[in-house]
Amino acid sequence: MELSWPMKLRIAAAMGTGVVLLGVIGWPLAAPPDPLGVVSLVNGSISSSEVIGILVLGFLAGLIGYFLSRPYGKEIGVLAVPSGLAVLALRTGSMAGLMQLNPTIAQRQVIFAAIKWEPILWLGIIAAGFGGVLLGEKIYSKPEPVETQKKSNFRANICINAAIALVGSVLIAHFFIGLFAKDVGIFDRELRSVVAQPADVQIAFAVAVSFGLAAFVFKEFLNVSHIWPTIASALIIAFGITTYVRQGALQYFIDHHPAVFFSHAVISILPVQMVAFGALGSITGYWLAVRYNFWQKHIK
Secondary structure (H helix, E strand, O other): OOOOHHHHHHHHHHHHHHHHHHHHHOHHHHOOOOOOOOOOOOOOOOOHHHHHHHHHHHHHHHHHHHHHOOOOHHHHHHHHHHHHHHHHHHHOOOHHHHHHHOOOHHHHHHHHHHHHHOHHHHHHHHHHHHHHHHHHHHHHOOOOOOOOOOOHHHHHHHHHHHHHHHHHHHHHHHHHHHHHOOOOEEEEOOOEEEEEOOOHHHHHHHHHHHHHHHHHHHHHHHOOOOHHHHHHOOOHHHHHHHHHOOHHHHHHHHHHOOOOEEOOHHHHOOHHHHHHHHHHHHHHHHHHHHHHHHHHHHOO
């Protein structure tokens, strides 16, 4: 089942909408004052009004992406916002640069405490894009008769599967990001090994592939949406910081290693990078599973 040219054009149009609205028009709202700085809340460069502006742009990207990709707007329009955020994620500075500017344990504790939950902001922007897609669908959808049926067991199964997919996606992505996002590594007798800051392109590849694998697995075996691996992309940094950034370990790390090294690749990735590439990977992995199932049933 190959993608037709009209389908490819719809995908390109939806992704291009996000790139223009968030990656180009939205860049001044998210851009750090220092050209080498990071796109993050931790440096105070993004005000509350700018956050609102980015949310509005995300909503518009989803809405316009839906219209441009009709009649498959619901499936394709969701690519708009992650594509735009991916531009911000490629233009940002690195976590290593942020660590170099904050060399003391007190400074780094503040940084990690702020970064721990920052992915929720970027997930909220993706959710705004989903909201735009849903509004577009509501405008064009026709009301359908509601079928009455017993749904208690069905809903319970959905909740259980969603919870498994959420936790499982965090664990799968954590493992594969550690595998794929490795730069130069050195042995440490206390921490076993430490890794250098990976390049932006390597981060994009590692995060997208890792969440793509998670989404593929959970679509294939639990038939769940790409929404759950996408949400997991906002939780994995908190999991990594909780696991690897304890006070004693952080002090040891500061005393023995340069700022460009990290105890795990997950904590070398900025929130905007994790959520943007995680969402793109999740959506791609989900549809690859759909195509694989189609191939098994109709072509094999």
